[in-house]
Amino acid sequence: MTQQQFSSVWIREPRQPKAAGLRRDQIVAAALELLDSEGMGALSMRKLGAKLDAGATSLYWHVRNKDELLELALDEIWGLMGIPDPEQTSWREVATTFAYNFRATMLDHPWVTSLIGTMPSVGPKAFALSDQLRRTFIGAGFTGVDVYLASSTLTSYVLGQVIPEITATKAFGEKGIDPEIVIEAMDELGADYPEMLADYRETIPADQQTARALAFDFGLLCVLDGLESRLHQPHK
Template structure:
């Protein structure tokens, strides 16, 4: 039997007790701990100490750490600036703004990227952003399921670019030294001299610049692909309704 899906967002938030903590206070304190000390440092006990509050005050609003992380993750989706998206003049500009905004939010709060897929992202900020993308794709001419597939594609691209960078830095305690990478490649990739030479001659000295270059290149490719898909969908002949023959009448087939 499959596990039941549940979320902190499926119930109404409780009103704070008299002189008690509000849920938004708890979430802000949790995000501050996550930003400063990382995911492993956050616990209900650690949060209670930060807020000078007992466990009862915390559990009045959240049942466990997983629910707390759901609330914290939704704050990150909220960092993608609505006003910046509204100032764009085309779908391409909007998606470019969205991609760079989301990338910046994840890199500024690296713990959040490790939660994608681990906790539900169905909070109000996540839905607000999803709806903004849905309207943008629909207004640009995308239809049906393509609207949601296209939205998922641009979001998945950002995550696919950012998560490996964060994972690498987490595993090495910060940015990786390029010279140490070259020394490792010289040994591990001894049978591939052309690739090693390309890496030395083509990759920027600063790893951060290399990651940014890769993001720029990939985003342009994704946007070009989505634009081609949009054009193809707009010029495609209408599909027959369910139950109708897809063969033009009079063909004898």
């Protein structure tokens, strides 16, 4: 299999706008509005040009194709995390703030989940966030590659929790499936597991958003506790 060549909008200098022409930041802002209002499937260079009342030439002056536009949009998302200064805040507070803000950002911009991991994150805002997390885990006491493994572990946890949440919301709506219908089905299909069904009735909130928030809190604490315990283990 031939190895794919690396390509990115960030490896070439941005073009200056033509006289009275569109700026790149205007194009990206309009793309974000379209993505937020109509989703990934609705974004096209033609539709974006119509929104900006501009021809294709004005758009292609700044971005060669839709992929480059999406790279720029993704970098804007990385800039929305708003985490505290790692030098002024405890590492757990920074990590917790990042996790909650990352979750909230993805829920506000669900289209971004289809870009993370498929588009390169090598823009200035992605690097700034990565460096904040790097300094956070160095301040916690991690060294070497563990600094980056700790950061990726936290990031992967948030992605693993939120992507299924977004997928379920797309499939079943904000409120999800009627919990009474779910319980009736479980009573019938899981009749051989009465204790588990009783636990489900007594412990799982009927409101899906509450249940998801509780699950996120529990898992995040476990991840942070695990990272902290790692710091106290002697290196072999």
